[in-house]
Amino acid sequence: MGNTRSILLVGVGGQGTILASKILSTGLVEAGYDVKMSEIHGMAQRGGSVSTQVRFGDEVYSPIIGKGAADILVSFETMEALRWLDYLKPDGKVVVNDYKIPSAPILMGKADYPEGVIEAIKEKADTWVVDAANIAMELGNAKVMNIVLLGALVKAMDLTDIDWEQVIRNNVKEKFADINVKAFQRGMEAIELARA
Amino acid sequence: MKKLLTGNEAVALGAYEAGVHFASAYPGTPSTEILENIANYDEIISEWAPNEKVALEAALGASLAGARSLAAMKHVGLNVAADPFFTIGYTGVNGGMVLITADDPGLHSSQNEQDNRYYARHAKVAMVEPSNSQEAKDMVIKAMEISEQFDTLVLMRMTTRICHSKSLVEVGERKEVEIKPYKKDIQKYYVAPAVAKELHVKVEERLKRLEEFSNETDLNYVIWNTDKIGVISSGVAFEYAREVFGDKASYLKLGFTHPLPMKKIKEFAEKVETLYVVEELEPYIEEQIKAQGIKCIGKDKIPNIWELNPEIVAASLLEEKPETIEVDSSKVVNRPPTLCAGCPHRGFFYALSKKKNVMISGDIGCYTLGGAAPLNAMDTTICMGASISLGHGASKVFKKYNKDMKVVSVIGDSTFFHTGVNSLMDVVYNKSNIVTCILDNRVTSMTGQQDNPGTGYTLQGEVTEMVNIADLVKAIGIKHVRTVNPLKLDELEEAFDWAFALDEPSVIITRWPCALKKLSEADKKEFELVAGKCEVDEEKCIGCRKCVNTGCPAIYFDKTKRKSIIDKVQCIGCELCMQVCPTKAIIKVGE
Numbered sequence: 001m002g003n004t005r006s007i008l009l010v011g012v013g014g015q016g017t018i019l020a021s022k023i024l025s026t027g028l029v030e031a032g033y034d035v036k037m038s039e040i041h042g043m044a045q046r047g048g049s050v051s052t053q054v055r056f057g058d059e060v061y062s063p064i065i066g067k068g069a070a071d072i073l074v075s076f077e078t079m080e081a082l083r084w085l086d087y088l089k090p091d092g093k094v095v096v097n098d099y100k101i102p103s104a105p106i107l108m109g110k111a112d113y114p115e116g117v118i119e120a121i122k123e124k125a126d127t128w129v130v131d132a133a134n135i136a137m138e139l140g141n142a143k144v145m146n147i148v149l150l151g152a153l154v155k156a157m158d159l160t161d162i163d164w165e166q167v168i169r170n171n172v173k174e175k176f177a178d179i180n181v182k183a184f185q186r187g188m189e190a191i192e193l194a195r196a
Numbered sequence: 197m198k199k200l201l202t203g204n205e206a207v208a209l210g211a212y213e214a215g216v217h218f219a220s221a222y223p224g225t226p227s228t229e230i231l232e233n234i235a236n237y238d239e240i241i242s243e244w245a246p247n248e249k250v251a252l253e254a255a256l257g258a259s260l261a262g263a264r265s266l267a268a269m270k271h272v273g274l275n276v277a278a279d280p281f282f283t284i285g286y287t288g289v290n291g292g293m294v295l296i297t298a299d300d301p302g303l304h305s306s307q308n309e310q311d312n313r314y315y316a317r318h319a320k321v322a323m324v325e326p327s328n329s330q331e332a333k334d335m336v337i338k339a340m341e342i343s344e345q346f347d348t349l350v351l352m353r354m355t356t357r358i359c360h361s362k363s364l365v366e367v368g369e370r371k372e373v374e375i376k377p378y379k380k381d382i383q384k385y386y387v388a389p390a391v392a393k394e395l396h397v398k399v400e401e402r403l404k405r406l407e408e409f410s411n412e413t414d415l416n417y418v419i420w421n422t423d424k425i426g427v428i429s430s431g432v433a434f435e436y437a438r439e440v441f442g443d444k445a446s447y448l449k450l451g452f453t454h455p456l457p458m459k460k461i462k463e464f465a466e467k468v469e470t471l472y473v474v475e476e477l478e479p480y481i482e483e484q485i486k487a488q489g490i491k492c493i494g495k496d497k498i499p500n501i502w503e504l505n506p507e508i509v510a511a512s513l514l515e516e517k518p519e520t521i522e523v524d525s526s527k528v529v530n531r532p533p534t535l536c537a538g539c540p541h542r543g544f545f546y547a548l549s550k551k552k553n554v555m556i557s558g559d560i561g562c563y564t565l566g567g568a569a570p571l572n573a574m575d576t577t578i579c580m581g582a583s584i585s586l587g588h589g590a591s592k593v594f595k596k597y598n599k600d601m602k603v604v605s606v607i608g609d610s611t612f613f614h615t616g617v618n619s620l621m622d623v624v625y626n627k628s629n630i631v632t633c634i635l636d637n638r639v640t641s642m643t644g645q646q647d648n649p650g651t652g653y654t655l656q657g658e659v660t661e662m663v664n665i666a667d668l669v670k671a672i673g674i675k676h677v678r679t680v681n682p683l684k685l686d687e688l689e690e691a692f693d694w695a696f697a698l699d700e701p702s703v704i705i706t707r708w709p710c711a712l713k714k715l716s717e718a719d720k721k722e723f724e725l726v727a728g729k730c731e732v733d734e735e736k737c738i739g740c741r742k743c744v745n746t747g748c749p750a751i752y753f754d755k756t757k758r759k760s761i762i763d764k765v766q767c768i769g770c771e772l773c774m775q776v777c778p779t780k781a782i783i784k785v786g787e
Contacts, residue, residue: 012531025362029200036328037200038361040304046565047749048533062439063328063361063432066507068518083528086520102752103531108570108744109753114527124521142765 004057006065007153010084011076012101013050016146019171021052023150027167028056028159036063047104049080073125074153076132076146077101078117085121094127095152095191097145128156130190136183141176144183151187160188201365203358206329207296208233209365210336211266215373216240217291218258220251222614223643224270225305226359227298231268232646235655239370244646244655247580247614248273252280252295259293260385262376264340268296271312272579276615278315281349285319286395287385288347288402291376292340298354301476302503305642307560307579309502311477316351316454320399322406323351323454324415325431329363331451338415340373342452346406351454355476357432357503407455415451416460422446426468428461428485428492430475432504437474439506440514445472456484465490472513476504535565537750538768540637540682540708542571544606546746546772547688548633549573551696554602555594557587559616561608562642562710563635570745574606581615583607584623584632591628602696603630610640610648613663617672623701624673631695632674632703634665635682637710638719645713652718669703682706685775711768728787729767730774732760736781743773743782 007024011017018039025037033056040050053064065087073088074095075081081096088094096118105111121127132148147168154160168184169177201209207230211219219242221231234242241258245251248269258265269277274297281295297315300306316323324339326332332354339350383391410416425445429437430453437447448464450456465471465485473482473494482494498504498512510516535542545566548556558567558574559582567574576586587605594601607616612634623630640646647653652662666677676698680687688706695702709719730750732743739758743751750766751773753759762773762782774782 013533025200029198029364034364035200036361036363038357040356040360046533046536046562047531049531060363061435062506063357063363063435064505066505066510066518068520069507079528080531082523083525083531085523088521090519090521103529104534104569104747104749105529107749107752108747109741109755111529112755114529117527120524120527124523 004055004060005071005157006069007054007072007074007157008065008070008084008087009052009054009074009076010080011050012080013047015076016143017050017052017076020146020150021054023147023167023171024153025054026171027162027164028054030167031162034058034060036060038063049083051084072153072157074149076149079114081121082114082117085124088125092125093156094121094125095149095156096121096127096129097132097149098129099133099145128152128191128194130187132187135186135190139179139182139186141179144180147180147183148187148190151184152191153187155188155191197367198364199367200362201329202229202360202362203326203329203332203354204229204360205233206332206365207268207336207352207354208236209367210333211240212237213333213368213370214292214337214340215264215371216266216340217263217375218255218265219243219268220245220254221268222246222248222251222273223640223646224273224298225643226300226356227268227270227273227296227354228643228646229359230296231655234266242655244648246649248277249280252277252284255293255295256280256284259289259291261290261378263291264293264373265291266294266296266336269298270306271297271299271310272306272308274312274315276580281315282319283387284349285321286387286392286399289343289349290378292343294336294339294343294350294352296352296354298356298359299477300356302356304356307577309477311480312351313353313453313480314478316353320403321349321351321454322346322452323353324451325353325453326358326451327431327434327449328358329361329365332358333365335415335451342409346402346409348402348406353431353453355432355503361432403455407458410452410455410457411459413452416457417449418464419447419449423467424469426464426471428464428471428473428481430481433474433476433509436504436506436509437472440510450481453481456481458484458488461485462488462490465492474498474509474513532568533565534568534747534749535562536711537748537766538711538770540706540711541566541635542746542748543685543772544633544635544682544688544706545571545573546776547685547692548604551604551692553600554604555587555590557583557590557603557605559583559607559611561611563606563608566606570747580611581607581619584616584619584630587630587632588619588623588626588628591630592626595629603628605630605632607632607634608641609634609636609638609650609665612665613649617668620669620674621672629699629701631692632701634703634705636665636705636707637713638707639710639713641710641712645710651716653716665705674701674703676700676702677705678703679705679707682708683770683772685772711770726769726771726784728769728784729764730762730769730771730782731764731785732762733781733783734759736779738779738781740778742776742778746772746776748773
């Protein structure tokens, strides 16, 4: 209610949306917000479409939102952004990863991966496109794509006052801490570059 | 100190703080993490049971021995545990006893969306319903006290959005509770008919006392804002109602929902002009309120199908539709869950899908996905263990009425231990000729890699005895048993031919670890994992799509080139695609 803001992270099972939202929620709690986060485990995780919701404010009631209610949609996969776009407020923002994961019908050649997805989203909402896969590869580990997107989200939501570096270091294995911190910074820069 | 915890983590913390001594469960989404987290506390004896009935009975035994005990299961697990559950309703407890049921509105990972609140009414036990993680923790502690005070099992009803949502929880200290003395009391625990007859009288008396408690407890409380709109709600639906109505409604928030606080409800109803009952799934509260002649609005407007959210509550009760961005969804392609790259089940279903005139009776687990395209190798999936018994019944009819159909029952290792064993006894005892395939991937996979009686490890990862499935089925009376490697199609095909030719029941065990399993020392010794990844030689690929039709998510068919492409990141080199390729266009690289 009131000043509660809602973040919707979507992607494909296995992309690390849950770790990204864990770090996000932890940082928001440390900043003094009331936070609720909801995620789906189980069947859907086997390569299916997954979503995590994070809500924060002075006092948060519902852990989930319905359509037309997200302040920002962060899509870890390109087509998923389109699947979930109607959950966004009409004046909401989109951070979309320029990264395609073909779903089963596409793999089998029974359907085509839709063309012009990013253009279609840009037409409808204030959108930042992040090439998180390339950034992660440049850093030397494709798996940190999720933290690149977390950095982009934090910048896009103007949540930069929080000491994210420390939160990341507290939540990932020590040997992956540096690369994750770098990934986070590169994600923030990606938004800055897009704004400039 | 406050921590951000899921409802399941909060239940575990509540069990710790409540001084719980014993906990047992069978994994099932969305309840699994309760025991996984309880296992972190050395103070609590915690166990994976082979099924929910066993878990509940073990928890009862612990309670009778004087301990505070807890059992946890998903909603359909309580169907399996219903037999002891109803009788515990009669016997009551010694040490406090709580049963967690994790319902799955929206069927995120379940075969139905039954509302288990009715179970509390049916078995006449007390029930609490938390609305967030803090309440989940607090209610475990409170439920233990209620259980001991009223000599009743307490059912705690959670739902997916409570189990798997995180919210802030104040962390407290453990309060040690002494084990109560064990007392032989045949008038209480020896439920022969004459005893049970008397116990039923006591149960009805207990219900009356519990209703008084329900009217007094602060688990049921009023938030007063206005006399225009009143909302009665419980569970996560309460949070949705507050999100929608804010301070434009008054609330009667119900945390103790069996028996309902009818006096409190009547008083609240009299004070408000319009009364809404906001609850997820069935009109459990609403029906009881209406039976008292109280006017209220509930399921005539709010759907009883699938899970709710604030948007649905607002649309139903206030006819408020949110403004949304219009999306051309025709472009969006479905993304159904699939078997993982390198999953040992894939080869099994690929080989089975080639068989004609078969009824494939399936079961509950990752391998249920074998029924989806492109493998399409499953006709039925009903409930845990049903593959074998259902297949048995069908095969008896096919045989007697001369239908040219063979029945293949498909069940996972954990599901076989859960309830499949009994069904296999039926097969032997009543002489059907089904082919039972036990897909032994060395772990309980669907719920996230839990140990089971076949893995050789306990919940805490301690080494324990390992059930040998081949020996077990032979002991039941199966004469024809084969163990095969499901990554080898020729082995599978030969095993099917062998089993299909028999007129007696047979068992084929496919033994290969789950592609996601963290291998144990024993696994490393037993399974020679093949290094390297598969790659398509484009020169040789004729675009026949045979590899694509194994449904491996690492293989992509490039329509322009008319060639298959293998994603090196996903491929784990299981070599199944190499075996189906007619031109040997797929090779192993990086060995």
